[in-house]
Each structure stands twice: as structure tokens, then as C-alpha cells.
Amino acid sequence: MASKxxxxxxxGAGNDFILVDNRNxxxxxxxxxxxxxxxxxxxGIGADGLMLLQNKENxxxxxxxxxxxxxxxSMCGNGGRCIVAFAHDxxxxxxxxxxxxxDGIHHASLSSDLVNLQMxxxxxxxxxxxxxxxxxxSPHYVSFVTNLKEKNVFQDGFSIxxxxxxxxxxxxxxxxxxxxDGYFLxxxxxxxxxxxxxxxxxxxxxxxxxxxxxxxQGDINIPIRVLGGQLYVSFHKDGHHFTEVFLxxxxxxxxxxxx
Numbered sequence: 001m002a003s004k005x006x007x008x009x010x011x012g013a014g015n016d017f018i019l020v021d022n023r024n025x026x027x028x029x030x031x032x033x034x035x036x037x038x039x040x041x042x043x044g045i046g047a048d049g050l051m052l053l054q055n056k057e058n059x060x061x062x063x064x065x066x067x068x069x070x071x072x073x074s075m076c077g078n079g080g081r082c083i084v085a086f087a088h089d090x091x092x093x094x095x096x097x098x099x100x101x102x103d104g105i106h107h108a109s110l111s112s113d114l115v116n117l118q119m120x121x122x123x124x125x126x127x128x129x130x131x132x133x134x135x136x137x138s139p140h141y142v143s144f145v146t147n148l149k150e151k152n153v154f155q156d157g158f159s160i161x162x163x164x165x166x167x168x169x170x171x172x173x174x175x176x177x178x179x180x181d182g183y184f185l186x187x188x189x190x191x192x193x194x195x196x197x198x199x200x201x202x203x204x205x206x207x208x209x210x211x212x213x214x215x216x217q218g219d220i221n222i223p224i225r226v227l228g229g230q231l232y233v234s235f236h237k238d239g240h241h242f243t244e245v246f247l248x249x250x251x252x253x254x255x256x257x258x259x
Contacts, residue, residue: 007038007045008255010086012078014114014197014228015048016254017088019086021054021111022064024110028227045259048192051083053090060093063101063187067191075137077200077247081115084108085251097231103151113252119204119245125212128165132209136245140205141173144213148177148184153195157188172199176206182223183210183212198230200247207233 005027008019018038020027038044049067054061055076063083067073080101087093088110096109109119119136126133131143141160146150160166170190177184184204188201207222221234231249235242253258 006088006256006258008086008256009045009047010082010251011228011254012198012251013231013249014199015076015078015199016046016197017076017082018045018047018050019083019092020050020052021086022227023055023056023061029050032070034070035066036068037067039070041068041248043259045257048189048196049073049079051079051086053077053083053087053092059100059105060160061087061099062099063099063106065102071191073102073191074139075101075120077117077119077137077202077204078198078239078249078251079200080106081108081200081247081249081251082116084110084115084117085113085253089253091216094110103135113250114248115251116246116248117200119201119247121245122208123240125208125240126257132205132212133171134205136201136204136208139169139171139203140202140251141171142202142209142243143173143175144209145175145177148175148186151175151186153186153188157195158193159253161188161190161193166191172202172205174202174206175200179194179225182225183207184225184228198226198249200231200249203231204233204247206218206247211235211237211242212240215230 052064173188187202235245
């Protein structure tokens with residue numbers, strides 16, 4: 001008989017995740033089909049991804065991230081914020097943490113239901129026509145558009161993600177538009193292969209693209225609204241070098257259960 005595993009579901013600005021406390025190594029991390037089934041919104045729990053929280057020497061914990069397609073993924077910013085909230089609720093951390101993810105060490109702090117997560121430094125970017133190409137823990141394509149509310153993000157994002165340039169490795173496709181004091185962002189995510197309600201590494205890449213396009217310098221804070229809520233990206237920019245990069249937003253417990 002298969003063993004039962006306790007899970008918790010969290011969401012960060014509508015980006016939702018299944019979280020498993022795997023400090024006892026009870027979860028078989030290689031089972032792609034199981035992860036895919038659990039993330040299925042009709043036949044499983046339903047999520048954009050699944051994360052394992054594991055013991056790691058010299059760190060509070062390690063984050064292992066799987067995309068909804070069952071494959072181990074690159075860094076997920078909103079997932080990182082959710083696993084910090086999960087670690088806090090488990091009593092592993094209080095209001096600050098240092099944990100290990102696929103792209104290295106991350107620091108984070110918590111206040112009420114907001115998590116401020118440090119992202120990796122970025123000093124390189126590319127261009128594809130008018131779009132910016134940035135690696136913020138995951139690869140991102142960022143395009144400035146108008147009338148984003150009406151845009152068919154699934155169709156347009158799918159075609160860019162699957163074109164000859166990006167089909168093999170995949171890329172996350174972001175469309176961004178200026179609004180009031182911030183920006184509105186919509187993202188087609190590889191691995192989910194659909195538009196998601198939020199993408200943390202995408203919001204980070206989009207904010208950097210804004211700073212590059214406007215040639216902003218110094219300490220910068222950019223509000224990014226996504227379908228699932230409000231995120232804030234801050235960093236220090238010197239030339240085209242981004243340091244002290246932080247992604248701030250909500251991370252909330254939804255429910256828990258057993259599978």
C-alpha cells in the first residue's frame with residue numbers, strides 16, 4: 001500500500017503551490033508522473049508547481065521545485081516566498097531565513113503575510129527585437145505592449161515560447177504595460193505551459209526591463225500588478241548591474257490535506 005503524505009497548499013498573488021515537509025525524506029523526489037497528477041486541476045490537488053522542503057546543512061532548509069508538468073524546475077520567486085511562509089508556519093524559522101534553492105542561497109524576511117525574498121544579482125541581458133531577455137533564476141522574455149488587458153497571452157506567449165529560438169530550452173514570456181504609478185504584467189510560464197496568475201522571477205525580470213528601458217540608476221522600487229495581486233520589486237542598479245534584488249508580496253496558507 002502506498003504511504004500517505006501530508007501536504008499544505010499556499011498561494012502568492014495567485015501563484016499556487018503544493019508544499020511537502022520532506023525533512024524525513026519520505027517523498028520520492030523522482031516521480032514525475034505523481035507530481036504532474038497532483039498538480040492537475042481536474043484530477044489532482046491543482047497547483048502551478050510542487051515544492052519539497054528538505055534539511056540542508058548550514059541552511060535553514062532546501063527548496064526543491066517541480067513545475068506542474070512534473071519536471072524539476074528552475075527558480076520560482078513566488079514559490080520561494082510561499083516556502084518561506086511554510087517554513088515559518090512549521091516553526092523552522094521566525095522572521096528571517098537563509099535557504100538554498102537551485103540557483104543558490106536566498107535570504108528572506110517576513111512581516112504579517114508579506115514575504116520579502118532576495119533574488120539573484122543580474123548583470124547581463126539580451127535583446128530579441130524590442131524584447132528584453134533576462135535570467136533572474138529562470139529565463140524570461142519581456143515585451144512592452146499596449147492594451148494588455150485584452151491581449152491573448154496564451155496564444156501569443158505559446159507562439160514565442162515554442163518558436164525556433166526558444167522551443168528546446170523554453171522561456172517564460174512576459175507582457176508588460178505602464179499603469180498609474182506602476183506596471184501591469186501578464187506571464188505565460190514554461191513548465192505550466194499556460195498563463196499563470198503571477199510569476200515572481202517574471203515580475204523581477206519585468207522590473208529590470210523597465211529600469212533598462214528608462215535608464216534608471218540607483219535604488220529603485222517598482223510596483224508590479226499581476227492577475228493575482230500586487231508585487232513589489234526593488235534593487236540597486238549601477239550601469240546594467242542589478243544588486244540587492246528583492247521580490248516582495250503576499251504568501252498565504254490556503255488549506256492542508258493528505259494524499
